[in-house]
Amino acid sequence: MESVRFRSLLDTPGPFVSVYFEDSHDTHDADAQLELKWRGLREQLEDQGVDEALTAEIGQAIMDLRPPIGRSGRAVVAGATGVVVNEHLLRPTAETVVRVSELPYIVPILENGFDSSQYVLVVVDHAGADITVHTDGRLRSETVDGGGYPVHKASGAETAGYGDPQLRTDEAARKNVRAVADRVAELVDRTGVGVVFVVGEVSSRSDLLTALPERVRALAVPLQIGARHSGHGFDEVQRAIEGWFLKRRLNVMDDAAQRFGAEIGRDSGRAAEGLGGVCSALRQGAVDTLIVGDLGDATVVADENLTTVAPNADVLSEQGAAPAKTLRADEALPLFAISVGASLVRTDERIAPADGVAAVLRYAPSVH
Numbered sequence: 001m002e003s004v005r006f007r008s009l010l011d012t013p014g015p016f017v018s019v020y021f022e023d024s025h026d027t028h029d030a031d032a033q034l035e036l037k038w039r040g041l042r043e044q045l046e047d048q049g050v051d052e053a054l055t056a057e058i059g060q061a062i063m064d065l066r067p068p069i070g071r072s073g074r075a076v077v078a079g080a081t082g083v084v085v086n087e088h089l090l091r092p093t094a095e096t097v098v099r100v101s102e103l104p105y106i107v108p109i110l111e112n113g114f115d116s117s118q119y120v121l122v123v124v125d126h127a128g129a130d131i132t133v134h135t136d137g138r139l140r141s142e143t144v145d146g147g148g149y150p151v152h153k154a155s156g157a158e159t160a161g162y163g164d165p166q167l168r169t170d171e172a173a174r175k176n177v178r179a180v181a182d183r184v185a186e187l188v189d190r191t192g193v194g195v196v197f198v199v200g201e202v203s204s205r206s207d208l209l210t211a212l213p214e215r216v217r218a219l220a221v222p223l224q225i226g227a228r229h230s231g232h233g234f235d236e237v238q239r240a241i242e243g244w245f246l247k248r249r250l251n252v253m254d255d256a257a258q259r260f261g262a263e264i265g266r267d268s269g270r271a272a273e274g275l276g277g278v279c280s281a282l283r284q285g286a287v288d289t290l291i292v293g294d295l296g297d298a299t300v301v302a303d304e305n306l307t308t309v310a311p312n313a314d315v316l317s318e319q320g321a322a323p324a325k326t327l328r329a330d331e332a333l334p335l336f337a338i339s340v341g342a343s344l345v346r347t348d349e350r351i352a353p354a355d356g357v358a359a360v361l362r363y364a365p366s367v368h
Contacts, residue, residue: 001110001345003338009104010339012079017050017058018105022092023074025067038062044098054078061086066139070235073112077104089113090246103331107292110334110346114245118193121237122184124200124208126173129180135191144183145176173207181211188216196220197241256289257350259360269364274354275300275311275329282336283308283319286361290337293347293356298329309336333357 019041023034038059045055061076061083073089084104089112099105121132128145184196196212196219198205205222212220223240263271272281279300281287301316302309304324309332310316313323334344342359351358 001113002343003341006106006338008084009077009079009106009335012081012084014079014102015100016102016104017045017054017076017078018097018099018101019058019074019076020089020093020097020108021074022072022096023062023068023088024071024092026070030067034063041096041098045100048098048100050100054080054082057082070239073108075109075113077106079104085109087113090242090249101328101331102325103327103335105328105331106334107330107346110292110344118191119195119197119241120184120187120191120193121197121241122180122199122208123237124177124180124198125204126176126207128176129200129208131180131183131187133187133191133193135193144180177204177207177211180208181213184208185213185216188219194219197244198222199225199237253345253347253350256291256345256360257347259289260291260351260358263360270361271359272361273358275357276315278333278357278359279309279311279315281359281361281365282333282340283310284365285340286363286365287337287340287342287359288362289343289345289360290333291345291347291351291353291358291360292330292334293351293353293358295330295333295356298355299326300329300332301326302332306335309333329357
């Protein structure tokens, strides 16, 4: 995942509350189940001494987010000033997590979250399109009607002298598709989304892709789903979108594993593993991709202002910093990676690095 989506966490004061739970919406009583789950979560927050006002804000965030489609998880991360992250996960975590600590806990998002929670969905035909913009956990929909008619050739012959009806229908269709392309480009430029999903019958999808500016066409992903108004359901579209994100996630993991293995194999110095090696690379700003495995309850130490990190107090003292904080590694290392602009990847059996953490580096650091 790109670290930019988490940068707001760097400017948020702690302590932090990190909540992960299953919020699947695949039964007739899903709303009632969500209410019951929130009651249990609220009790845990109260037991851990979370401020009443912040607890209420977390509850509002949980109850107000648009319900997911089918099986889903939820991530909510809040700092002292309020909720910072509130989003659905591709899959629920193995168990409910309610953690109150000095730093945010984002590893479950790396494992099960969407790579980008922002996208545009375009359901197009030659008469126009239904466009949905998904940003910040919210959906905004609109319909574009290009005003070009007719878009279907009449079945019977027309009066001679009025021109070829096929030419008029073709031009009307092109006008409508151009209007859709212009609106999609405008929305992409305004929102900065990273992907545009296109649904519709084959010729409509093809014509829209051709009409899109090149910068937007590069973001477009055609989905092999039926035509507009053909009766396909939102559930089917949502499953296709989630499937695409999951496939991309697996590709990113494969790429990180291959890069790490290649750099280790050639002993280039552009890979690190273990708490010591990764902390050293983070201190030097050399980490390009942080690979997070099973860190368990491992800890690291940092100075008072969280400007440097080390595997233990002795190493931090050698760097001329006073050990002031002992932090969970699964919270601190991702946050330090975000601060240096590194990407973050949650690994599985592809890599089993020492101490449960590794990194692909931008360059070979001067000191390990």
